[in-house]
Amino acid sequence: MTKVQTDFKLGSMHCRNRVWVASGTFGYGDECLDLVDVNKIGAIVTKSLSLKPRDGNPPPRVVETPSGMINSIGLANIGVDRFLEEKAPFLQSLDTSVVVNIAAGSVEEYREVLERIESTDCCDAYEINVSCPNVKEGGLSFGTNVRMTAEITRELRPLTGKPLIVKLTPNITSVSEFARAVQDEGADAVSLINTLVGMSVDVRTRRPKISTTTGGLSGPAIRPVALAKVYETIRSVSIPVIGIGGITSANDALEFLITGAEAVEIGTANYLNPNVAVEIAEGITTFCQENDIRNVSEIIGTLQTDQTISVVKSWM
Amino acid sequence: MKIELLPVVRCEQVAATVYALHMRSFYFASTIQPGQFINIKVQSGFYPLLRRPFSVAQTQDDVITILFDIVGEGTRILSLKKPGDMVDVLGPLGRPFTLPQSDTVPLLVAGGLGMAPMPILTKWLKANGFKNTETFLGARSKDYLVDYQLENVHYATDDGSQGYHGTVVSLLDQWFTDNRGTEVTVYACGPNPMLRGLQNLLQGRSLKGQVSLECVMACGIGICQGCPVESVNSTKRYRLVCNDGPVFDIHSVVIQ
Numbered sequence: 001m002t003k004v005q006t007d008f009k010l011g012s013m014h015c016r017n018r019v020w021v022a023s024g025t026f027g028y029g030d031e032c033l034d035l036v037d038v039n040k041i042g043a044i045v046t047k048s049l050s051l052k053p054r055d056g057n058p059p060p061r062v063v064e065t066p067s068g069m070i071n072s073i074g075l076a077n078i079g080v081d082r083f084l085e086e087k088a089p090f091l092q093s094l095d096t097s098v099v100v101n102i103a104a105g106s107v108e109e110y111r112e113v114l115e116r117i118e119s120t121d122c123c124d125a126y127e128i129n130v131s132c133p134n135v136k137e138g139g140l141s142f143g144t145n146v147r148m149t150a151e152i153t154r155e156l157r158p159l160t161g162k163p164l165i166v167k168l169t170p171n172i173t174s175v176s177e178f179a180r181a182v183q184d185e186g187a188d189a190v191s192l193i194n195t196l197v198g199m200s201v202d203v204r205t206r207r208p209k210i211s212t213t214t215g216g217l218s219g220p221a222i223r224p225v226a227l228a229k230v231y232e233t234i235r236s237v238s239i240p241v242i243g244i245g246g247i248t249s250a251n252d253a254l255e256f257l258i259t260g261a262e263a264v265e266i267g268t269a270n271y272l273n274p275n276v277a278v279e280i281a282e283g284i285t286t287f288c289q290e291n292d293i294r295n296v297s298e299i300i301g302t303l304q305t306d307q308t309i310s311v312v313k314s315w316m
Numbered sequence: 317m318k319i320e321l322l323p324v325v326r327c328e329q330v331a332a333t334v335y336a337l338h339m340r341s342f343y344f345a346s347t348i349q350p351g352q353f354i355n356i357k358v359q360s361g362f363y364p365l366l367r368r369p370f371s372v373a374q375t376q377d378d379v380i381t382i383l384f385d386i387v388g389e390g391t392r393i394l395s396l397k398k399p400g401d402m403v404d405v406l407g408p409l410g411r412p413f414t415l416p417q418s419d420t421v422p423l424l425v426a427g428g429l430g431m432a433p434m435p436i437l438t439k440w441l442k443a444n445g446f447k448n449t450e451t452f453l454g455a456r457s458k459d460y461l462v463d464y465q466l467e468n469v470h471y472a473t474d475d476g477s478q479g480y481h482g483t484v485v486s487l488l489d490q491w492f493t494d495n496r497g498t499e500v501t502v503y504a505c506g507p508n509p510m511l512r513g514l515q516n517l518l519q520g521r522s523l524k525g526q527v528s529l530e531c532v533m534a535c536g537i538g539i540c541q542g543c544p545v546e547s548v549n550s551t552k553r554y555r556l557v558c559n560d561g562p563v564f565d566i567h568s569v570v571i572q
Contacts, residue, residue, distance in 0.1 A: 024540070024541075025539065025540065026539055027538065027539040031537060031538050031539045032317070032537055032539065034317040034318065035317060035318070035319060035406075047541075055552070055553035055554055056541060056544065056554060058544070058546075059531070059543070059544050059545070059554075059572070060532055061541070061542045061543070061544060062532060062533070062534045062540065062542035062543075063532065064364060064365055064366050066363070067362040067363065067365060068365065069365065069366060069534060071534070071540070071542060073540070073541045073542065076541045076544070076554070219362070219365055220362050220365070248362075268365075268534075270535070270539065271366060271367070271534045271535040271539070271540055272357060272365070272366065272367060273319065274535075274537070274539070275319075
């Protein structure tokens with residue numbers, strides 16, 4: 001059997017493989033230890049952290065939609081202080097990389113959260129959430145404004161030598177414009193997509209099915225959109241792109257890697273099977289073995305863009 | 317906590333609109349506690365996408381049973397399961413009911429399919445020496461009373477078609493009046509309007525109670541934060557039905 005090299009480096013961060021778990025879909029890593037060998041995950045991206053604990057939005061917060069779900073959690077989280085006290089020591093003890101995701105309502109808050117985490121050296125990289133659709137202040141109002149997105153990156157960049165990943169929203173006209181802006185400010189990578197704004201109505205009561213009327217759509221329904229946004233971004237920036245959106249299998253993940261994503265994050269699929277990231281990573285290795293590929297990196301960005309002539313039978 | 321593929325033993329109709337699905341698993345049958353739930357992926361693929369949470373109604377040897385009503389696609393698909401079909405089950409999940417104080421009479425109060433956790437609770441209470449449980453079962457009408465493996469049942473129907481004519485909460489109120497001085501422990505599950513009524517009744521009589529809440533969930537294990545319930549007098553505004561519950565002190569939550 002071919003030995004397949006699966007690891008990769010993003011700046012100073014070394015990941016054992018290219019399959020991560022996305023923010024908000026894996027808690028703080030300690031919730032489902034019965035079900036997952038967390039040390040086989042490429043990286044754990046934490047639930048978004050804000051300076052103070054946040055209660056989150058009123059119920060109902062989730063609703064299922066065709067091949068997906070809409071959520072409006074509202075960044076419910078324990079806040080940076082409790083994170084450092086209760087969660088960071090466990091995450092540090094793991095033999096897997098840890099990416100702290102930060103969400104904030106102001107540039108100052110982003111700075112303060114990052115500085116507190118940085119002072120403890122409890123993570124390997126940061127993912128900056130400028131794109132949560134479910135909170136009033138900050139969130140999408142930052143992520144849909146290219147100047148604000150650039151400013152946040154500029155302010156945070158000097159504060160850490162660790163990789164700074166900016167998580168981008170698809171709820172704008174041109175995601176590549178945002179990717180270029182954060183690249184110009186020194187971001188080490190971009191991750192995309194965050195959820196698409198979506199809505200669902202209960203016809204019987206004529207009420208929205210979640211409390212905030214609109215929320216974030218995720219799951220397999222958004223995968224083709226995510227892949228197209230990743231494709232657009234890869235063609236316009238030179239920094240690594242991390243693909244997110246509706247990935248549920250190794251095949252799905254390979255679509256993103258072939259398109260050019262350096263890594264992928266698994267989100268909604270964790271709710272069905274918290275071990276899915278490990279299974280996807282193993283599936284990618286199997287694909288490599290079957291195709292005599294010795295390093296997963298050989299797959300990245302190998303998309304063939306000459307005219308499609310192959311007959312795709314799998315849809316039958 | 318585990319994910320297992322469980323073979324279906326059988327799926328049977330036990331009331332006009334209610335099904336009992338029996339599945340075989342030594343692990344689940346031997347670990348589930350009354351009030352806990354399981355999260356079921358009703359079929360593979362993306363439709364339905366998310367798991368669906370169900371109270372475990374009974375365990376017998378290596379078989380577990382859930383009770384459900386057809387309320388959507390997930391439950392419709394479950395109702396069609398045949399012996400030998402495999403069902404993808406995650407569990408056991410959530411905090412269970414706790415034992416009553418000794419020398420009290422356990423009162424099990426349920427509305428509609430809220431009776432789902434009561435059979436296993438009844439069995440467990442008996443096994444722990446509480447022989448004299450009383451069950452109060454309410455529904456819209458006779459057809460919706462799910463009398464499945466319950467004991468000492470007092471019925472209440474909104475239309476009077478069986479038992480007491482009125483709500484199960486008024487029936488319980490009458491029982492309290494008739495049984496002054498009896499020390500009780502209340503266990504409840506049912507639709508929210510009924511639980512609010514019960515909350516008020518117990519508050520008025522300074523009685524405690526444990527309630528099992530129902531909520532739409534995405535993960536069932538506390539990672540998605542999708543199933544909050546507002547808490548009373550707590551430092552945290554919300555608690556999660558999946559992880560902090562589904563069983564709560566009835567006076568600790570705001571039932572909407």
